[in-house]
Amino acid sequence: MANSNESLLAGAKVLPFILGGKSTFTLRSVKTGTRYTYRVSAAKEKPGLFFAKVLAGTDSYVYIGVISKGVFRLTAASKMAEAAVPVVAFKWMLERVTAGAPTPNMEFWHAGKCGRCGRKLTVPESIACGLGPECAGKVASCSFAAIRRITSIKSRNELLK
Numbered sequence: 001m002a003n004s005n006e007s008l009l010a011g012a013k014v015l016p017f018i019l020g021g022k023s024t025f026t027l028r029s030v031k032t033g034t035r036y037t038y039r040v041s042a043a044k045e046k047p048g049l050f051f052a053k054v055l056a057g058t059d060s061y062v063y064i065g066v067i068s069k070g071v072f073r074l075t076a077a078s079k080m081a082e083a084a085v086p087v088v089a090f091k092w093m094l095e096r097v098t099a100g101a102p103t104p105n106m107e108f109w110h111a112g113k114c115g116r117c118g119r120k121l122t123v124p125e126s127i128a129c130g131l132g133p134e135c136a137g138k139v140a141s142c143s144f145a146a147i148r149r150i151t152s153i154k155s156r157n158e159l160l161k
């Protein structure tokens with residue numbers, strides 16, 4: 001990966017990052033080394049709705065579905081089938097993370113950019129969390145309480161309180 005500030009995220013740090021509003025991250029299978037890079041962006045007009053895409057080629061992202069109230073699902077516009085490996089991996093990861101469960105044999109790497117605004121992360125604390133100093137205060141903090149709140153989320157505004 002090109003960005004040297006990418007970092008491994010785990011546990012309670014993952015979900016606030018994914019739902020930050022503008023996140024880019026890679027899921028990597030520890031066993032096989034297979035990796036997929038995703039982009040999750042918040043819908044501007046619909047709080048609590050996020051669009052998920054997967055990198056399919058050089059800087060070309062393909063739409064795979066939405067995250068609504070913390071749950072991923074395909075839509076009519078999805079460019080991949082439910083059984084496609086990048087879709088299966090994404091769905092499994094999100095289900096585990098929203099349940100506060102670990103993701104055995106799967107690594108979660110952020111791309112060195114803030115999960116909320118997409119700017120490059122430079123401060124070590126920010127790289128460790130995946131959120132810039134200003135954005136970290138606006139996104140639910142890296143705690144288990146935050147995850148529980150997100151699993152019952154009604155709107156993105158709740159997440160950002």
Ligand SMILES: [Zn+2]
Nearest residue numbers: 114117132135
């Ligand atoms: Zn930011």
